[in-house]
Amino acid sequence: MSPAVRKVEALGHFVRVEWEDGSESRYPCVWLRDNCRCPLCFLRSAGARRMPLEDLDVDIAAREVALADGKKISVTWPDEHASEYEAEWLKKRCFSEEARAEMQADLFLPERQYWGSDLQLPKIPFEEVMHSDESAYKWLCTLKKVGIVLLTGAATRQGELIKLGHRIGFLRLTFYGPTWQVQDKADANNVAYTTGKLSFHTDYPVLHHPPGVQFLHCIKQTTAGGESEVVDGFHVCNKMKQQNPEAYQILSSTAVNYTDVGVDYCDFAVHGKQRIIDIDSRGQAVRINYNNATRDAVFDIPAEKVRPFYAALKEFNDLLNSAEHKFTYKLEPGDIVTFDNWRVLHGRRSYPSGPEVTRHLEGAYADWDVVLSRLQILRKGVLNRD
């Protein structure tokens, strides 16, 4: 049921709206004028503001306000320009802390479920995700909330990730190509392309904007070894912040050099700086940037801070590897593991090398912008929201 307005009045630089349920909202006049929805001020086909900031009077006040049948308020401005606002549109944009939190949650779906070794790995058949919007919605919702979902039953040949990319929109191209083949290679340009153990890491922290989501499609699996390990980095960060706030502070404030030089999709020489743990204004981890293989020998901190940094990193690394936190599983041919590369660190146990390729994964990346955009579109369709 859409909200109804009982009363509206101009109060200096604000317009006050009294709702039928007795609550009230106050809207700054400058914000109302800035967000006039008339065709002169707003280009409906683009959903974008036309009125330039140059034309906005920061000190504007409404000359007249009026209520039309409880569902709409109209404002007349000193220059005679008239604006209309739907009650429902206004209610959602109320400036109260509660209303703002609700709106932001609606836009960014921040809910998280943390996990440790007790993870019940969420599984959905690949074909369902490809053909059912409900399943695709469930997939992306869970990916956002839990950070990892296993899609099962894909074909055991290259190309399935390209299809999955089309399902969400498009994949993220990097120097390793649109998709990339994880297998033992001669003169490997990346430690992943060997049979060696891979410690817990996030992919590609050398980039300014590391890939948000990673897909790994198992095409062939070795009999011995090659198990996958994952850990919830945000959960471990919460633990570390409590147990060792100093170490957490070091890892969330020290910029670490990364480097990646080689040839693949094209030649590349990438250098970057990232904190191991990126935090938001409340100190909550929002992105882990940790790959010990590409951490540069170049290190831009004073010599006396080096040992404390390593101690903090080791503390984090130990927590990641604790039996309580990590989850071990083995991909089967046809499995596609999809996970949040900003949150979930992944690793692999070593496996025997030989003349034949005994293990083959195809990998690809997607940006959270693309994934969340698809999630919002699916959500609207599935929940039939407007």
Added chain:
Amino acid sequence: MSPAVRKVEALGHFVRVEWEDGSESRYPCVWLRDNCRCPLCFLRSAGARRMPLEDLDVDIAAREVALADGKKISVTWPDEHASEYEAEWLKKRCFSEEARAEMQADLFLPERQYWGSDLQLPKIPFEEVMHSDESAYKWLCTLKKVGIVLLTGAATRQGELIKLGHRIGFLRLTFYGPTWQVQDKADANNVAYTTGKLSFHTDYPVLHHPPGVQFLHCIKQTTAGGESEVVDGFHVCNKMKQQNPEAYQILSSTAVNYTDVGVDYCDFAVHGKQRIIDIDSRGQAVRINYNNATRDAVFDIPAEKVRPFYAALKEFNDLLNSAEHKFTYKLEPGDIVTFDNWRVLHGRRSYPSGPEVTRHLEGAYADWDVVLSRLQILRKGVLNRD
């Protein structure tokens, strides 16, 4: 000339190196052990660390250090593992403030030349950039330093930007496609696709990671109107920080909602939050995220902070538009303007609409990671550095 070592000694948790020029460097033992270059610890083909952090002793001390002919030092560790380090490699990684600053400057080329209405727009022929490494190096160097370079004499047909993308590596795909056509369109899904004036903006601040570099290729130009305007956003930020630190503080700390919903390369519903001015730890602007058209009506700040925010934004907008700061020019068919989309804000004057398309630009994006990678590779080739 490569540096020579006069003396090396173990000092507890450090190794002290005395250079032939009389200067000295101190290297933490844990850092030395972590960066052992032997084939067990380091995968040369990938230029990446093999030794897992699990195997690193944070409190390690060298058991023995030795000097080999002044060009190399060797360290023996308590477990008999032996590491060797080239003098030149060590010297570059010295932990002194000066050496670190030099190394970081070498990796990230932070030098900037600020400009205002006095800009001498740098110009290089498109064909030279395509065929000469020296010209391509000059192009990207100037793009990094000045923030804008005009490439001239490209063909007046679509496709030149795809070639330019191959020249650097690859372009950045977005919801608007691999490249996009800026011209007057019916039911425009973006304000750029009209004949209207475009105020100063950066492109795509709704994305987590807005495109670092933008290319606009003029294929057809209108006789009347359609002039381009650019302004050095970092220069304006420096001014604003001095003149009105409070406004600067507001714009560099307030997260603003952006929104972009529509259909183009595929359907999209993107929501994001960005500060108008992103700053580094020293308060220096590192990215402007400002597009008034896609700034959302949703605004996640308390009502009483709304008017001060608009006042600060208006102050910034006024500075951008001051005659002293902005530079106006008109693209000619065959011109490709290339600019730093994190630094340079661009705009366009309106032009008459009509039944025919009288103005047509093709646009594309690239990430700074890709551009800087190409710049480093060209630099190495041109300067014949190692």
